[in-house]
Amino acid sequence: MAAQQHQVTLTEVARAAGVSTATASRAINGSSRRVSEDIAVRVKRIAEELGYLPNLSAQTVAKGASPTVAVLLSDIADPYFSAIAAGIMAGASEAALMVTMAASERSPARELQILRTFRSQRPQAIIVAGSRDEENTHAQEFTGQLRTYAETGGRVVVISQGPSPFDLVDIQNHDGARKLAHALVDRGGRHFGVVSGRVTLQTNADRIDGFRTGLAERGLTLTDDAIVETEFTRDGGYVGMHELLHRHKDLGAPLDTVFATSDMMAFGAATAIRDHGHSVGADISLAGFDNVGLTEDVNPAMTSVNVPLHELGRSAVRMALGSGREPVRLPISTQVVLRASTPQR
Amino acid sequence: MAAQQHQVTLTEVARAAGVSTATASRAINGSSRRVSEDIAVRVKRIAEELGYLPNLSAQTVAKGASPTVAVLLSDIADPYFSAIAAGIMAGASEAALMVTMAASERSPARELQILRTFRSQRPQAIIVAGSRDEENTHAQEFTGQLRTYAETGGRVVVISQGPSPFDLVDIQNHDGARKLAHALVDRGGRHFGVVSGRVTLQTNADRIDGFRTGLAERGLTLTDDAIVETEFTRDGGYVGMHELLHRHKDLGAPLDTVFATSDMMAFGAATAIRDHGHSVGADISLAGFDNVGLTEDVNPAMTSVNVPLHELGRSAVRMALGSGREPVRLPISTQVVLRASTPQR
DNA sequence: TTGAAAGCGATACCAC
DNA sequence: GTGGTATCGCTTTCAA
DSSP states (O other), X not given: OOOOOOOOOHHHHHHHHTSOHHHHHHHHHOOSSOOOHHHHHHHHHHHHHHTOOOOHHHHHHHHSOEEEEEEEESOTTSHHHHHHHHHHHHHHHHTTOEEEEEEOTTOHHHHHHHHHHXXXXXXXXXXXXXXXXXXXXXXXHHHHHHHHHHHTTOEEEEESOSSOSSEEEEEOHHHHHHHHHHHHHHTTOOSEEEEEEOTTBHHHHHHHHHHHXXXXXXXXXXXXXXXXXXXXXXXXXXXXXXXXXXXXXXXXOOOOEEEESSHHHHHHXXXXXXXXXXXXXXXXXXXOSBOOTTTTTSSSOOBEEEOOHHHHHHHHHHHHTOXXXXXXXXXXXXEEEOOTTSOOO | OOOOOOOOOHHHHHHHHTSOHHHHHHHHHOOSSOOOHHHHXXXXXXXXXXXXXXXXXHHHHHHSOEEEEEEEESXXXXXXXXXXXXXXXXXXXXXXXXXXXXXOTTOHHHHHHHHHHHHHXXXXXXXXXXXXXXXSTHHHHHHHHHHHHHHTTOEEEEESOSSOSSEEEEEOHHHHHHHHHHHHHXXXXXXXXXXXXXXXXXXXXXXXXXXXXXXXXXXXXXXXXXXXXXXXXXXXXXXXXXXXXXXXXXXXXXXXXXXXXXXXXXXXXXXXXXXXXXXXXXXXXXXXXXXXXXXXXXXXXXXXXXXXXXXXXXXXXXXXXXXXXXXXXXXXXXXXXXXXXXXXX
């Protein structure tokens, strides 16, 4: 069994090439100063032969900055976040940045803890995806930490988090939900219900509000008891839909169209509808939001509001590279995508 | 506008506390040497007040190892990988490790490039998820790089990659597919088709082979022209299913049950079946593999073979922490989950 | 226990 | 252009 070998260092390369470490550094990793062609070639060849790889941490210490973006999200297993993450990774790859990632699993305490670790890494930027609950007591501390990070030269990009002192990727939730309401009324919907995640998450509040506004513009009212508030997950959608159907059975009130504030919730809701013996589409129209993968593959295909998640992830990285003093806001427009889950009725 | 501030360093904390940096280091980040209680408390308090955060890169340079695991996967937007990634992140969190992640997007060149970057980071371990194409010319180079990394003290964990000189999380693909074949025959399937990703990916080869074995054990033969080989993605499943239906139309041969070698492929295949005017379940039974999220929410619910992806991700991290000399193999058993997409016929 | 000082692996300033 | 060397922030011998 091979004994533990050791990583080749720049000093060794320099010695082998008969130049100073300064020159070797310039030849291999480049700098403003130039190196004569022949030396550059020789040093690079020797580095190659020796299997030299720069020690990123050493470079980071010397330069004072790490070629890294740190990404905080709620749950990578959720298609919404994994699509964003894919975009971020693509953008980072284009910009020759590394990505470090952590999931809060929606725990505020964990969120703070992750932020500390991120800050220890001195990344170029921290990208925060996933609306956090602004009600929680950690929120203030969290923002404070981010602010300190920004003041010490870091860049912060927040995805879909309402007004913020940082760069913001601003998904047009309100507008998308409003347009969805219009489309659903046009398809003959009259009696609406909503299954939503906690409204303390800005995303949910905006989507509900936009939907309500859209209905109002068509002369319809969305009452509070037509809205069920549960977990912002697939299971939440399932449970919430049960609750909604239950309410309407008690009330004897009709219900022809349901808006779930995310596709994941809509998927759960669809199963709940079937478990109640009803048919999605034929009996109850159902729409989601985000247009994640598989909206076309469920049966019936799910009406949704498209959010260009992948592209938005790439954009977040580009913003992270910015250097302006003032926070930038990048609006991301959304588009209704009508499918079979909301037939004309 | 606040001027750019600067990060507090250990030296500053030490000076403020009136102790040496050595002592401050021991007090804050711990070491074998102990520090008297009162000094420890004082230093920690001052560090807190000053907002000190250790510089991880500096620690890494000094210690020679970074508290990080690096994860290479094909595509984080794929539920298979995002579930594994979620498990890895959970495991890393438990072990107080950071996670850096990159996606190869199934490009061998990119894969090598990522591996170089990873090695530059000097992580504790590199976890490779996603079966790579062993046919490609980069494969050898890739393994060589990993071997070098391992020889210089790094730990390598490979997920589902056949026999390997590294730690291996060994998903029982062959056995799962075999059991699936049995179950499908028991449900009345007689005329089988397979939609698969490239068989140069070990995973596909194993799943097909297991399926064929299972059928053979029930006295049925799976001929080569009943197998369509396409991209190992949702779209591949869609296209492949079209092809399969097309072939059978030409042949006038019956086809009652289809096995897609991943759930993503199965989802695409289901839509293709519907696009052909057939019904999944009633006309053609369809089964996938992996049991990713949403198998229960598509309609009809999709029969699959469960792979404990999240748990397996956590296990991968635990293996990454190991220190044994010999590579470890961790078998991951799989279970058939029958659902409505494969009714009794 | 504590501190002085020598690394860790690189970069960058300052001479030459 | 090239080399010498201080420096980055931290850990860890080695003495005291």
